[in-house]
Amino acid sequence: MGFFSRLKESLTKTRQTFIEKIDQVVTGRKGIDEELYEELEEVLIQADVGVNTAMKLVERVRKGVKARNVQEASRLKDIFYEELAYLMGEKVTPIQENAEGPTVIMVVGVNGVGKTTTIGKMAYQYKEQGKKVLLAAGDTFRAAAIDQLEIWAQRVGVDIIKHQEGSDPGAVAYDAVHAARSRNVDVLLIDTAGRLHNKSNLMDELRKVHRIIAREMPGAPHEVLLVLDATTGQNALNQAKIFSEAVNVTGIALTKLDGTAKGGVVTAIVTEMAIPVKLIGIGERMDDLRPFNPKDFIDALYGKKKDDE
Known part of the structure; x- marks a missing residue:
């Protein structure tokens, strides 16, 4: 099964709470009235698209209906697809790399979102590309975090600081930045703590780590990747805002899209945050972490077929 097919399968629950609910609202309706738009908005909010994005999307659909002079409610689904695709865009934003090496990626996020697993999978994929990778266990507050990262380092076959x-x-x-230089490493992945129970301490600490990296290697970190858990829905947006206040988050890795009904949050993140979603995780396999392609995401959400399936 190709990645698109697995993505489509992983979005089954989201499809049921999102696209299929829109179908239900539209089916059997003759005309398009205000009540229909209100129901559409309600479905979107329940699908974790978020209030702001839901209102924006429904407004675009309303204008689309008017511009095309559409009378039948059944045609609303196609207009909705077009407007959703417009809001999401088609741009695939890759992880930034430092051509002169090493590329330093600082990975942030609260505990339990899949941060360590994301680092492990990234390390594996970079190694598969023939790159020399180094991990840094920067979450020193949990012994389990250090142990977990060390297990990943051994599993992938890379060094760890x-x-x-x-x-x-x-x-x-x-130490990690200096080791990366002296060992001619291509990619340095730095884990960080994710304790939100004392927010100000955590954010001060992240700023400090960021400052040290930038001081020891001008231009670094080349990427500050925020890992978010799709199953938390709208809470993921709140986390994105908190971390953005502390450090300049440059990209988002959205994990656990498989098995959640809250995948609609992707739409909210893309449209409400000025931070691109760069990676999505749809399972346990090493290659189940992939670059985020908005067009493929919407097509998979709609259950469309691809030529290479």
């Missing part, structure tokens, strides 16, 4: 539990994350970042 780690200190003892409770040590200074800034010192880990400092």
